[in-house]
Amino acid sequence: MPDDASQFSASEPALGxxxxxxxxxxxxxxxxxxxxxxxxxxxxxxxxxxxxxxxLASLKHKAPGDxxxxxxxxxxxSVRIWLTNYLNETKKPSSAKYILCTTGxxxxxxxxxAFLPDASLGxxxxxxxxxxLGGSESKTIxxxxxxxxxxxxxQWTDFFRRITIYDCLERIQDIPELIITEKLRxxxxxxxxPVYERxxxxxxxxxIELLTGRRQDPFRSSEVSEMLSSITEQFRxxxxxxxxxxxxxxxxVNPDSDDRFFVKQLRAIGLRSDRxxxxxxxxxxxxxxxxxxxxxxxxxxxxxxxxxDRLVDEWARIREIVFEELKADSSEEILQAxxxxxxxxxxxxxxxxxxxxxxxxATYVVMGSFHMLANEExxxxxxxxxxxxxxxxxxHGRSA
Numbered sequence: 371m372p373d374d375a376s377q378f379s380a381s382e383p384a385l386g387x388x389x390x391x392x393x394x395x396x397x398x399x400x401x402x403x404x405x406x407x408x409x410x411x412x413x414x415x416x417x418x419x420x421x422x423x424x425x426l427a428s429l430k431h432k433a434p435g436d437x438x439x440x441x442x443x444x445x446x447x448s449v450r451i452w453l454t455n456y457l458n459e460t461k462k463p464s465s466a467k468y469i470l471c472t473t474g475x476x477x478x479x480x481x482x483x484a485f486l487p488d489a490s491l492g493x494x495x496x497x498x499x500x501x502x503l504g505g506s507e508s509k510t511i512x513x514x515x516x517x518x519x520x521x522x523x524x525q526w527t528d529f530f531r532r533i534t535i536y537d538c539l540e541r542i543q544d545i546p547e548l549i550i551t552e553k554l555r556x557x558x559x560x561x562x563x564p565v566y567e568r569x570x571x572x573x574x575x576x577x578i579e580l581l582t583g584r585r586q587d588p589f590r591s592s593e594v595s596e597m598l599s600s601i602t603e604q605f606r607x608x609x610x611x612x613x614x615x616x617x618x619x620x621x622x623v624n625p626d627s628d629d630r631f632f633v634k635q636l637r638a639i640g641l642r643s644d645r646x647x648x649x650x651x652x653x654x655x656x657x658x659x660x661x662x663x664x665x666x667x668x669x670x671x672x673x674x675x676x677x678x679d680r681l682v683d684e685w686a687r688i689r690e691i692v693f694e695e696l697k698a699d700s701s702e703e704i705l706q707a708x709x710x711x712x713x714x715x716x717x718x719x720x721x722x723x724x725x726x727x728x729x730x731x732a733t734y735v736v737m738g739s740f741h742m743l744a745n746e747e748x749x750x751x752x753x754x755x756x757x758x759x760x761x762x763x764x765x766h767g768r769s770a
Contacts, residue, residue, distance in 0.1 A: 382433070385542055389431035390414050392545040393471065395573050397427075398591050399553050399598075406588040409577055412455050413448075413468075418588075423465035426452055429472075431542055436474035438537065440481045441506045445470060445535070450514040456529050457521065470535045485535040495530060496523045546570070553598065561605040564666045568601045568611065569594075609729040610668055614655040623650045631765050632745040638754045638764045639709030649741055656738020669726075677726045678750075681739055684723045685751045688715050693755050700755075709753040716740065 394415045398407050401419060408416040413426035428448035438445060452468040459466065476482045481502050484491050492498070503515045521529065540548055546566055554562045573594070579585035604611040625633070625646035636649055663669045692712045696705070717737055722728065724736050743750045749757075749765075757764060 382431075386429070386431045389542045390429050391574060391577050392542055392570070393429055393539075394577075394589075395570065395594070396545050396549055398589060398594050399549060401591050403590075403592040403595060405591040407591070408588045409580055413451055416588075423467065425467045425469060426455060427469045427471055428452075430470065430474065432472060432474035434541075437477045438472065438474050438480065438482055438535070439477050440502050441508065441511060442482065443508065443510050444472065444474075445482060446503075446511045446514045449533070450517055452533065453514070453517050453521065453529065456532075457517075464532075466532060468533045470533070471539055472535070472537050473539050473541050474537060476535060476537045482535060485530075485533050487534055487536065491527070491531060496526045499526065499530070554602075557602055557605060560667060564611065564668070565598075565601050565605060568613070569598055572597055572601075605668065606729070608727050610663060610727055611666075612659070612730070612732045612735075613662055614659050615732060615734065617655055617658060618651065619654050623647050623654075625650060630745055631749060632741040634765055635744050635749070635753055635757070636713075638706070638757075638760075639713065640706040641710065641713075649737070652734045652738035653741040653745070654738070655734040656742060659735060659738075673726070678739065678743060680723045681736075682743060682750050684721065685712075685716060685740065685743075688712060688719070696755055705755045708755055713753050 390409060394407060394409060397415070397417070398405060401417065402421065405417055405419045407418075414429045415427040417425040417427065419425065428444075428451065430444045432444075448468070448470050452466075455466060455468075456464055470485075476486060481498065483489060499518075503511060503518075506512070506515075518526075546563075549569075550562045550566050554565055557565050576585065576589065580589070601611070603609060625643045628646070628650060630653075632653060633646060633650065636646055641649070660674060664674070689712055692708060692715060696708060700708075716724070717733070725731065726735060726739075740751055744752060749761075752758075752761075754760065754764060
């Protein structure tokens with residue numbers, strides 16, 4: 371990209387928005403369970419805590435090496451936001467606190483060092499602030515100066531003592547490792563990253579719901595803790611993560627044109643379009659889920675193969691029972707109905723052998739796996755009672 375185009379880059383603003391979400395997740399995991407949180411309400415992040423009260427946080431993800439000086443717009447624009455809140459606060463005196471969280475560093479000797487944790491604002495605060503602001507010709511800072519003029523000077527100290535600057539904070543790429551280190555110590559090491567990624571995925575979706583207005587309630591710290599516990603539970607020895615319950619293929623589902631073996635088998639027993647669509651979704655979800663399990667190494671070596679063998683054995687057991695009363699001259703209508711009964715019995719059967727692990731109960735894992743077995747070049751399961759004799763006809767559209 372040409373150098374003169376860099377001024378139009380959207381990467382820094384985008385990082386800023388993403389930083390808000392990640393930093394909010396980190397902090398809500400650190401704060402007490404009673405804490406609630408809004409994103410982009412009266413500030414970037416709006417926390418309310420039973421002990422600390424209300425905290426408005428402005429977040430700034432700056433370029434490496436960036437410093438905050440006396441007239442830093444990042445600080446004074448945030449002051450304007452906080453001052454607006456302070457002036458509009460109906461509860462007097464206000465209990466709100468205001469924090470600037472930045473990856474930059476407050477310049478040594480700057481007036482802003484007075485706002486660092488454990489620093490002192492000192493004396494003659496109104497005069498010092500007036501002197502600092504008087505040295506600026508910035509229109510942005512003038513807006514803050516004009517708003518500050520509406521606050522009686524005997525309240526300036528009360529307002530400014532509520533402000534804290536946290537500088538040199540972790541950058542956006544460092545937050546995942548912080549959460550993993552601080553909150554996922556009880557998770558087996560090889561599963562910590564997958565657990566974190568699922569938590570962040572859920573959190574991001576919920577933030578979108580909040581920002582689009584589809585969610586009205588604030589986040590609760592306890593809600594995030596519960597979700598983390600739920601995700602962690604999926605990585606126990608008797609469980610596996612379930613990620614594709616609502617997933618659909620990008621190209622969509624078309625039962626009428628799908629010519630894969632497992633779909634042809636289902637047509638051969640007279641399944642209607644709506645059930646064919648369900649089967650195609652189960653196949654897709656099971657296929658994607660198995661791939662993700664293997665990429666994340668959450669299944670044991672050979673475990674999926676052993677599971678398929680169990681499914682074939684259970685299918686054979688039920689097939690023998692369901693097909694037992696068929697006769698050599700049974701009509702095609704009866705043959706198709708019997709094939710559907712076999713499929714239905716396995717779809718609704720809750721037997722330990724049908725689960726890859728004891729606590730994995732997602733139906734798509736079971737039925738999608740059966741459809742994968744039915745889709746093999748030489749299918750290991752089938753539904754039509756005369757499939758063996760009519761395999762070529764059913765799968766390839768020609769007479770056996």
